[in-house]
Amino acid sequence: MTLKSVIFDVDGTLADTEKEGHLWAFNRAFQLWNLPFRWGVPLYRELLNISGGKERLAYYLAQHPEYHPLSNDEIREIYRLKTNLFMERVRAGVVALRPGVRSLIGQCYQEGIPVGIATTTNYDNVETLLLRHFGVQWKHMFPVVVAGDEVPIKKPDPAVYVRCLEQLGVSASEAIAVEDSAVGLKAATGARISTIVTMNTWTYHHTFLGALAILTSLGTTQTPAYGTGPDGWGRYRVTVDQLRAWLV
Template sequence: MNTNNKLQAVLFDVDGTLADTEQDGHRLAFNAAFKQFHLDWNWDIDLYGELLQITGGKERIRYFLERYMPAELDKSNLTEWIASLHKTKTKHFESLMETGNIPLRPGVARLIHELRREKVKLAIATTTTMENVTALLKSTLGEESIGWFDVIGAGDIVPLKKPAPDIYHWVLDQLKLIAPQCIAIEDSENGLKSARAANLSTLITVSGYTRSQNFGGAVSILSDLGEPSQPFTHMGGVTLEQGWVDYKTLNSLINP
């Protein structure tokens, strides 16, 4: 096993990192589920930005009840009810994905194809559900793309969600790799905390909701992964030689 500054795997977050799914994907799906459950709740853009501080959809619903609808906490079988509401939301999100309205962020498809050519392992470490991951990959990269990823860590596969490092520990174990051989790509402070707690070098590509968060500890902070025709904006951390992230860039960042 070569541990000498040779990138073995890239671990991608999903929501906000692969695609800007939050504002016009998950938020709309939650609202559609509320309507189906005859609830007069509406998570507008600002409220959803606040709720994103809580990772995990079921956890987000519970937090919303505790903060804004405490009377609803008296429901019998509350946990089952939340799970059912969340399952309905996931179905609405999958439908949104199938329409192809949510594209991958700049540079994502290019980088994934290059990493495959370079025989670098691909993995996903996310708090979103496996159904959501599958729907996004199929709608953007095609049916076969699920098989491009050596490991997909998603949803409730570990008990503690980000900012806890559990999902990253789990993915590293499945890959049979150690943190210095890998890099994580994230868009949020909670994601960064999770990856750093697992000792992973972490590259941040900020998304609409996360732009003002604290990214201390990231190796580099960028607007996105960039394209040769559409360079990223550098926002902090290590300055990169070119305006797009490729295999060579990531390899240089694992031992900066």
């Protein structure tokens, strides 16, 4: 099968957005709103099983009736503030791309393979991140971006991937997805896309049943990834040629 597109998740896959990005921004927003709680790393790792920032906060409050309830409008306002704080962190260069991401995307661009984005985060977050790391040409490198606010149901539902495939004009068998979590893997494979998982500190404990490969990252020449793929257990640096070989 011919490789015609690579589709990336964003948070935790394209970039290390969570600890110094989203988690920091959530806690700063809580502080500015004078809310009586903060989220630590162990708790946030659990909350990441809930897709979407507004949904995550609503879920947390539902589990903690001891706190004063917030209306949907208040949750939206807190999330809007959190988004602005997150984008400030991205513009300041705090949020880094994950190893191997820039290289693989650059190869795709050079070889005319469109890269899509399928994410539960909002479009403004994606635009800010891609502009910071890829410059004004990012829209040429990522011709299709489907964000979480563009589909009725977020991951693990496959809707965001189905729409991304439609806009790219490719079939599921002609694409490979890159994800970092069990939730994302379920969404991508639900759309029948072969999926590479690049796990991280937030998702290493997940079960990745059905993944094409399970790696520590995409790997670089200096720092290869470790994990298992169609070629078995070993060290990897994921390239376009390797993706083509895997998509059979």
